[in-house]
Amino acid sequence: MADDIHLSKSYASRIFQQETGSSITDYVTAQRLKRVYFLLETTTLSIEEVGRRAGFPNGSYLIQLFRKSAGTTPLQYRQHFERSGRH
Numbered sequence: 001m002a003d004d005i006h007l008s009k010s011y012a013s014r015i016f017q018q019e020t021g022s023s024i025t026d027y028v029t030a031q032r033l034k035r036v037y038f039l040l041e042t043t044t045l046s047i048e049e050v051g052r053r054a055g056f057p058n059g060s061y062l063i064q065l066f067r068k069s070a071g072t073t074p075l076q077y078r079q080h081f082e083r084s085g086r087h
Contacts, residue, residue, distance in 0.1 A: 032056060033069050040078045047074045 001012065001024070016024050035054035039045060048059045051074075056062035066074045 028055075029065065033065065036062065036066060036074065037070075037077075040074055041081050050074065 005012065007015070013024055016022075016027070020027060022030075032055045036050055036056070039050040039053060043050070045053070047062070051057070051059050051062040054062075056065070063073055066072075066077070070077050072080070
């Protein structure tokens with residue numbers, strides 16, 4: 001990204017942090033997790049496929065991050081979402 005806007009990586013990171021209050025990595029991770037929530041709520045894809053489509057090639061890493069974000073596993077989240085009838 002920094003190369004695309006002709007800035008050094010450290011300067012681009014610093015500007016991003018100043019403007020958003022978040023690191024680039026944290027921002028990208030949050031966007032990927034939003035995609036995971038959406039896919040869990042709207043598809044019947046496997047958890048592994050949901051992770052891949054959201055940019056998490058490692059399923060165990062996805063589960064770890066998701067659990068930290070939602071307080072539950074992706075599968076438990078999907079099951080709860082389906083039982084609550086919110087789709």
